[in-house]
């Protein structure tokens with residue numbers, strides 16, 4: 001029996017898990033959560049099976065708006081740095097509460113930590129970790145405007161579940177503790193009576 005053409009069959013799943021180079025050219029797989037597609041032999045972390053889409057040519061994957069993986073170069077061409085970093089920053093912006101260490105990011109976005117760090121700094125002028133912290137603080141400032149959220153809850157929502165650590169980082173970046181920032185912000189808005 002022929003397998004369903006676009007289905008993640010057990011054979012294909014096995015090929016992805018074992019980075020089976022013999023399957024390269026037979027199919028390509030895209031990961032819906034990252035928007036990236038790969039050759040079966042790609043050494044990146046195996047995705048969740050439910051998030052995979054199978055393609056028979058790299059062109060089909062491109063036509064479906066997936067971007068080629070930086071690591072296994074499924075189209076045989078290099079993905080421009082800017083496009084790759086767009087994938088990385090989109091992922092960061094959507095997952096601020098998740099693990100966003102350099103190695104986690106590199107793994108999700110299919111590149112080595114070293115290469116990600118270097119490319120990011122070259123193109124964006126900041127390191128990935130600095131970028132992540134900046135985005136986290138930006139979101140924290142927005143969330144602190146909501147008086148129903150505790151400081152600890154705000155920290156958790158931006159991936160910093162350890163309150164002392166969150167407070168220290170916040171103060172480093174803004175010069176104020178989250179509580180003080182909230183007070184100041186509330187006074188400026190004038191919406192709350194003293």
Ligand SMILES: [Zn+2]
Pocket residue numbers: 037038039042043044069070071072073110
């Ligand atoms: Zn890949």
